[in-house]
Amino acid sequence: MARTVREDNQITGTLQNVIFSANDSYFKILSVTVNKTDLEDWDEEGIIVTGTFASVKPGSTYAFYGQLVTHPKYGQQFQAARYENQMPADEKGLVAFFASGDFPGVGKKTAEKIVDHLGQDAIDLILADPSVLTGLVKPKVAADLAEKLQENLGLEKLFLLGHQIGLSADVAGRLFDHYGEAAQEVLQKTPYRLVYEFDGLPFKKVDAIAKQAGFPDDHPDRIQAGVYAGILNACYSAGHTYLTVDQALAAAQSTLQSNSSSMQIAIDQALGALVSQERLVYEDGNYSPTDLKGAEVLVSSKVKSLLTAKSAVQTTPDLVDTTFVVPENLDLDEVQRAAVESALTNQVFVLTGGPGTGKTTVTKTLVATWEALVRHQAQSQGRDKEWVKQNRVRLASPTGRAAKRMTEITGYEATTIHRLLGITDGDDAEFDADNPISGGLLIIDEASMLDISLAESLFAALPKGMHIVLVGDADQLPSVGPGNVLYDLIQSQVVPHVALERIYRQGKGSSISALAQSINAGILPRDFQENQSDRSTFLSTADQVPRAVSQVLQAAVKKGFTANQVQVLAPMYKTPAGVLALNQIAQDLFNPVKSGQKTLQQGETIFRLGDKVLQLENDSERDIYNGDMGQVIAIHYKKEPGVAADSLVVDFDGQEVWYTSKTLNQLTLAYATTIHKAQGNEFKLVILVLTGQFKIMLNQNLVYTAITRAKESLVMVGDYSAYEYAATHPVPVRQTFLQELLVDQQNGRRATRAKQADSRVGQLAEHQGQTVDCDGQTTNLDSQSASRADRLGTQQSQTTAVRQEATQQPQTADALSAESDQRSLISSSQQKPAVQTPLAADQVAGESGLTTVTLAQAMADPMIGMADLKPADFMPESR
Numbered sequence: 076m077a078r079t080v081r082e083d084n085q086i087t088g089t090l091q092n093v094i095f096s097a098n099d100s101y102f103k104i105l106s107v108t109v110n111k112t113d114l115e116d117w118d119e120e121g122i123i124v125t126g127t128f129a130s131v132k133p134g135s136t137y138a139f140y141g142q143l144v145t146h147p148k149y150g151q152q153f154q155a156a157r158y159e160n161q162m163p164a165d166e167k168g169l170v171a172f173f174a175s176g177d178f179p180g181v182g183k184k185t186a187e188k189i190v191d192h193l194g195q196d197a198i199d200l201i202l203a204d205p206s207v208l209t210g211l212v213k214p215k216v217a218a219d220l221a222e223k224l225q226e227n228l229g230l231e232k233l234f235l236l237g238h239q240i241g242l243s244a245d246v247a248g249r250l251f252d253h254y255g256e257a258a259q260e261v262l263q264k265t266p267y268r269l270v271y272e273f274d275g276l277p278f279k280k281v282d283a284i285a286k287q288a289g290f291p292d293d294h295p296d297r298i299q300a301g302v303y304a305g306i307l308n309a310c311y312s313a314g315h316t317y318l319t320v321d322q323a324l325a326a327a328q329s330t331l332q333s334n335s336s337s338m339q340i341a342i343d344q345a346l347g348a349l350v351s352q353e354r355l356v357y358e359d360g361n362y363s364p365t366d367l368k369g370a371e372v373l374v375s376s377k378v379k380s381l382l383t384a385k386s387a388v389q390t391t392p393d394l395v396d397t398t399f400v401v402p403e404n405l406d407l408d409e410v411q412r413a414a415v416e417s418a419l420t421n422q423v424f425v426l427t428g429g430p431g432t433g434k435t436t437v438t439k440t441l442v443a444t445w446e447a448l449v450r451h452q453a454q455s456q457g458r459d460k461e462w463v464k465q466n467r468v469r470l471a472s473p474t475g476r477a478a479k480r481m482t483e484i485t486g487y488e489a490t491t492i493h494r495l496l497g498i499t500d501g502d503d504a505e506f507d508a509d510n511p512i513s514g515g516l517l518i519i520d521e522a523s524m525l526d527i528s529l530a531e532s533l534f535a536a537l538p539k540g541m542h543i544v545l546v547g548d549a550d551q552l553p554s555v556g557p558g559n560v561l562y563d564l565i566q567s568q569v570v571p572h573v574a575l576e577r578i579y580r581q582g583k584g585s586s587i588s589a590l591a592q593s594i595n596a597g598i599l600p601r602d603f604q605e606n607q608s609d610r611s612t613f614l615s616t617a618d619q620v621p622r623a624v625s626q627v628l629q630a631a632v633k634k635g636f637t638a639n640q641v642q643v644l645a646p647m648y649k650t651p652a653g654v655l656a657l658n659q660i661a662q663d664l665f666n667p668v669k670s671g672q673k674t675l676q677q678g679e680t681i682f683r684l685g686d687k688v689l690q691l692e693n694d695s696e697r698d699i700y701n702g703d704m705g706q707v708i709a710i711h712y713k714k715e716p717g718v719a720a721d722s723l724v725v726d727f728d729g730q731e732v733w734y735t736s737k738t739l740n741q742l743t744l745a746y747a748t749t750i751h752k753a754q755g756n757e758f759k760l761v762i763l764v765l766t767g768q769f770k771i772m773l774n775q776n777l778v779y780t781a782i783t784r785a786k787e788s789l790v791m792v793g794d795y796s797a798y799e800y801a802a803t804h805p806v807p808v809r810q811t812f813l814q815e816l817l818v819d820q821q822n823g824r825r826a827t828r829a830k831q832a833d834s835r836v837g838q839l840a841e842h843q844g845q846t847v848d849c850d851g852q853t854t855n856l857d858s859q860s861a862s863r864a865d866r867l868g869t870q871q872s873q874t875t876a877v878r879q880e881a882t883q884q885p886q887t888a889d890a891l892s893a894e895s896d897q898r899s900l901i902s903s904s905q906q907k908p909a910v911q912t913p914l915a916a917d918q919v920a921g922e923s924g925l926t927t928v929t930l931a932q933a934m935a936d937p938m939i940g941m942a943d944l945k946p947a948d949f950m951p952e953s954r
C-alpha cells in the first residue's frame with residue numbers, strides 16, 4: 076500500500092548524479108551534495124534522495140522536502156515528497172545553466188548573449204514568450220531551447236501544482252505524458268475533461284481539483300461530467316449496458332450529491348448535452364454509454380451477418396456425418412453428437428453445460444472432425460497447404476490459464492483472446508475488421524467471461540467464412556465487465572445452441588457436479604452437510620473461519636497437497652474470513668518464513684521466494700493477464716552485482732516475468748483469491764468460505780462458480796445460512812440490449828422487454844443501491860490509499876475507482892455486511908452454527924429441529940485427513 080510521504084524536513088543540495096531512473100515512470104534515485112538541511116545530526120556531505128523527478132540535471136541545485144527513512148538494505152536516505160528547482164540565482168549561474176549542454180546549439184557565448192539581453196529573468200521571459208529569443212539565436216536553436224525549457228520546467232511546475240492540489244507525482248507525470256505542456260492548463264481551466272479522457276482519476280478527485288480551480292458546484296462542466304461518471308459507474312458496477320431514465324437520474328444525483336430541484340433541471344440539461352456530444356445514446360427511455368451501445372450493435376450485426384455467411388469449408392450435414400471423428404472412441408450421446416453437427420453446419424454456435432457434461436469431449440470431437448473435413452476437401456478439391464492453413468482451427472479463451480488447459484486437452488495451441496487479436500495496452504487491436512484473423516473454425520472456451528467490449532473486438536476481427544463456437548457454462552458468474560454476451564446469445568434464440576445436461580463424470584468430483592446442478596436449480600441439497608468422498612462441509616461462524624481454514628489447510632499439507640493444487644476462495648477481500656486474511660494464513664503454512672529466505676515487500680504484502688502469486692490486471696505487452704497464477708522463482712536485490720533495481724521473477728507456467736517496484740502492484744498472493752479471480756481456473760482441492768458478512772455478494776452463480784472450480788475435492792467452510800442464501804438467490808439481472816438487437820426488431824422488442832421486466836421485479840428492488848464491484852474490490856479499495864489507485868493508472872484502476880464511486884453512500888459491501896448482515900443471517904431460522912461437541916450438536920439439533928454436523932464428524936472426513944484434528948482446533952483462541 077502506498078503511503079503518503081511526509082514533509083518533515085528539507086534539504087537543499089546540488090545533484091551529483093542520477094543513480095537510477097525508471098524507464099516507465101519518473102521515479103529516480105539521486106546522489107546529492109548537501110548544501111543546507113534542517114535534518115538534525117546530519118553531518119555527512121552527501122545523501123541519497125529518492126522520489127519522482129522530472130529530468131533533473133547534475134550540477135543543478137534543488138530543494139527537497141520529505142523525510143529521512145532507513146532502508147533495510149541501503150541504510151539512511153531521504154524520501155522526497157516534492158522538490159523545487161533552485162533556478163540559478165545570478166547571471167553567472169544562468170550562463171552555466173544555458174551552456175550546460177542540455178540545449179542544442181547553445182554554447183557559452185550564446186548563453187552569455189541570452190543572459191546579457193534578457194537578464195536574470197531570462198528563463199521566465201522565454202517560457203512566457205519564446206519570441207524574446209528572436210534575433211539573439213538562430214530560429215531552430217530558439218525553438219529547441221524554448222521546447223526543452225518547457226519540457227523540463229513544465230513538468231516540474233506540474234509536479235508542484237499536483238502537489239498543491241493533492242495529485243500524486245505519478246499521476247502528474249502521466250498527465251504530462253498525456254497532455255504535454257497543456258496539462259497544467261487542463262487542470263486549471265478544463266479539469267472535467269479528465270473524466271472522459273484520462274484513465275485512473277475518479278470523478279471525486281477531478282471534482283476536488285476543479286473546486287480548487289474555482290469551479291462552482293453548478294458549473295455545467297461539473298454537472299455533465301458528474302452525470303456521465305455516475306452513469307458509467309453504475310453500468311460498470313452492475314454489468315449493465317444501459318440505465319433507465321430513473322436509474323440514470325439516481326446515479327447522477329448520487330455522484331453529484333444533490334437532489335435539489337435545480338440540480339434535477341441541470342441534470343436533465345446535462346443528459347441532453349451528453350447525448351448531443353455522442354457520449355451517451357438515448358433510446359426508448361434508456362441511456363447507454365456510447366461505447367457500450369456501439370459494442371452491442373456491432374456484436375449483434377456481426378452475429379447476424381455470420382449466420383447467413385457462407386463457410387469457407389463445406390460443412391453440409393452429410394459431409395459432417397461421414398467425416399465424424401470421435402477421439403478416444405467415446406460413444407457420444409445424441410445431444411453431444413447433435414452439438415458437433417450443429418457447430419459445424421452453422422457459422423455461429425453456442426455450446427453450454429455444467430461440469431462433467433462433456434464440453435471438452437465435444438470440443439475435442441469438433442477439432443478432430445474439422446481437421447478431417449479440411450483434409451478431405453483439400454484432397455478432393457486439390458487445395459494447397461496454404462488453403463489448409465487458412466482454414467485451420469483456432470482456439471482461445473479469456474484467461475491464460477483456461478487457454479493453457481485447452482492446449483493440454485486438444486493438443487492444439489490455444490491463446491488468450493487478447494493475444495489472438497493482438498491487443499496491447501493502450502493500442503488498438505492488431506486484428507480488426509480491416510485486418511481479420513485467419514482460420515476456418517474458432518473455438519472460444521469460458522465464454523461466460525466474455526464482456527461486451529472484448530466480444531466487440533473479437534467479432535469485429537472475424538473473417539466472413541469463419542465458424543465461431545462459444546463454449547461455456549451459462550450458470551457461472553457473468554463477465555466482470557458490462558454486458559451479458561453468452562446469456563443474450565442464448566436467450567435471443569437466434570443463435571443455434573445446445574445445452575449439455577447429462578453428467579458423465581464418475582468418481583472424484585462427481586458429487587461436486589451434482590451439488591453444482593442442485594445449487595443451480597436453487598436448492599441446497601439435503602446431503603449438503605453429509606460428507607461425500609469428494610466434498611465435506613464445516614460449519615463455523617465468521618470468527619471461527621480463520622482457524623477452521625488453517626486446520627483444513629494443515630491437513631491438506633499433511634496429505635501432500637501442494638499450494639498449486641489447493642485454492643482457498645472467498646467472495647471478498649476484507650474481514651478475517653476474507654481473501655487478505657486467509658492468504659496470510661495459507662502463506663505461513665505453504666511457504667513459512669525460513670532463515671535467509673529472500674523477500675520483497677509491496678505495501679502490506681511481503682512476497683517470499685516460492686510464493687504462489689496472482690496477476691491482478693491485464694498486461695498484454697508482457698502477455699500476462701488478470702487472473703493468471705504463477706510462482707515466485709527469484710528475488711534480486713539492487714545491491715547485488717549487475718542488478719539495476721529490486722526485482723521479483725514469477726514463473727507463469729513456463730513464462731518468466733520480472734516485476735520491479737513499478738509493476739509489483741500488479742501482483743498479489745494467490746493462496747486465497749476472490750471467486751471472480753478464480754474464474755477460468757480449476758484446482759484439485761477448493762476450500763470455499765461463505766459467511767453472512769459477504770451477503771451482498773452471495774448468489775447462485777457465485778457459489779456455483781466457486782464449487783465448480785474444484786476438480787476433485789471441495790471443502791465448504793462457513794455459515795449454513797450463507798450457503799442457503801446464496802443457493803436461493805439468482806444473480807442480479809443485467810440490463811443489456813444485445814438480446815433485443817439480435818431478435819427480429821418487430822417481434823422481439825416487446826417480448827424481450829416483458830421478459831426482462833418480469834425477472835427484474837424483486838431482484839432489482841433487492842439489489843437497489845447495493846452497487847458493489849463484483850470482485851469484491853470495493854472493500855479492497857477501501858484498504859488502498861488514493862495514491863495507490865492513482866498510481867495504478869490503468870483501465871483497471873479506472874474501473875475499480877469508477878466502481879468505488881458508484882457505492883457513494885456507505886452502502887459498500889463492508890457497511891452493509893459486517894454486523895447487521897451477520898445478525899440477520901444468524902437469526903435466520905435455518906442457521907446451523909458450528910458446535911463444539913456432539914452433545915452440543917444434539918442440543919442445537921433438538922432445539923431447532925434441524926440436523927447439525929458436528930466438528931468431530933466433520934473432522935473424521937477421510938479425504939484430507941481431518942481425523943488428525945481435534946474439535947478444539949476449530950475454536951477461536953479465546954474460547
Ligand SMILES: Nc1ncnc2c1ncn2[C@@H]1O[C@H](COP(=O)(O)OP(=O)(O)OP(=O)(O)O)[C@@H](O)[C@H]1O
Nearest residue numbers: 406407408428429430431432433434435436579580
Ligand atoms: N458420451 C460419453 N460417454 C462416456 N463418457 C463421457 C461421455 N461424454 C463425456 N464423458 C466423460 O465424462 C468426463 C467429463 O467430460 P468432459 O471433461 O468432456 O466434461 P466437461 O463438460 O468439459 O467438464 P468440465 O467443465 O468439468 O471440464 C470425461 O471423463 C469424459 O471422458
